[in-house]
């Protein structure tokens with residue numbers, strides 16, 4: 479397809495990856511981010527082999543790995559710290575046989591640099607406020623300034639509460655879930671505590687995140703939310719330790735409440751990822767509970783599949799239809815599994831029975847579920863992307 483004028487709304491992991499890949503394939507890309515900077519508040523992210531396949535094709539794995547920690551599996555514990563399961567990352571040639579836990583900012587910076595180097599124009603402090611479509615183009619209204627930008631394609635990567643999605647006819651169902659806390663603290667993660675812990679107050683976890691840092695995350699309780707609202711870090715430390723004793727060491731590393739990432743989880747389902755010349759990507763298309771660690775990884779896959787489909791098709795509508803037809807059912811299965819796992823992790827009554835069930839079934843379902851969560855053949859995807867964007871990759875063709 480000949481180069482398209484593409485507006486990407488949202489500078490999160492999904493938007494940055496889309497901008498990087500579409501610019502690398504010759505499209506004229508403008509990325510608009512509402513926040514004043516491309517800053518990811520202090521927390522980590524686990525890149526699974528599917529997300530790593532995209533990062534590897536973009537040539538950023540060595541750069542981000544220098545600041546992160548490789549994980550070969552995830553240990554799951556009950557509320558008393560006893561082992562429930564150990565979900566191993568399925569083996570594959572490096573770097574696709576492990577997960578990489580990195581500070582979010584490290585991944586953001588690497589993707590933003592690739593996007594800029596490929597010629598994408600990245601602007602912060604600009605919100606996409608509205609859009610209008612005719613047969614030939616989509617016109618985006620941005621604030622401040624009430625400026626209008628005409629494009630061939632709008633990539634809506636504006637997150638779970640997507641304003642753009644609300645303007646489309648895509649039959650959205652948005653179910654709010656628990657509020658999670660996440661933070662990155664400058665202390666080593668004790669080996670015996672690493673992994674997830676399913677206790678009476680929900681889920682708590684901690685993993686090494688490179689350079690002596692620990693990434694911790696936890697479901698919130700009312701006490702925790704009150705403590706966060708008070709802005710007092712001592713109150714947050716006390717309430718988190720009370721709800722999740724396994725975090726009582728890690729939470730001492732929190733210096734300021736502003737270093738916490740506090741998010742309500744959303745499960746977003748739509749009847750289509752495409753409406754005319756607008757395509758939904760990442761959480762805007764399919765926000766899901768974090769329990770399989772697949773939200774951002776799926777956003778990276780979306781960006782990769784979109785770039786591949788645009789390169790393969792002669793007609794934009796065909797490329798978008800193939801993107802929707804491929805990505806929506808694949809990610810729907812992962813959403814369903816994440817939602818099921820989230821329900822198990824927050825089980826209130828009969829936890830002993832749950833723990834017994836997890837212990838006895840995890841050996842059978844663990845690795846299979848992990849591989850299914852990747853949604854694609856990770857090596858095949860990485861190689862297809864390398865062929866597309868590497869030296870000698872196919873140039874973008876003609877538009878229609």
Ligand SMILES: Cc1cc2nc3c(=O)[nH]c(=O)nc-3n(C[C@H](O)[C@H](O)[C@H](O)COP(=O)(O)OP(=O)(O)OC[C@H]3O[C@@H](n4cnc5c(N)ncnc54)[C@H](O)[C@@H]3O)c2cc1C
Nearest residue numbers: 488490491492512524606636637760761768771773774775
């Ligand atoms: C506790 C927790 C742990 C998680 N752990 C993992 C993990 O380990 N691995 C994983 O893969 N996923 C994980 N996730 C999920 C992951 O964080 C998300 O799926 C991912 O960040 C989604 O990226 P995105 O780019 O689609 O959206 P976002 O990160 O939400 O980015 C959207 C961007 O769009 C901008 N924006 C919004 N509206 C507009 C507008 N109108 N105009 C312009 N800009 C706009 C926003 O400012 C934002 O920068 C976790 C989630 C939680 C809650």
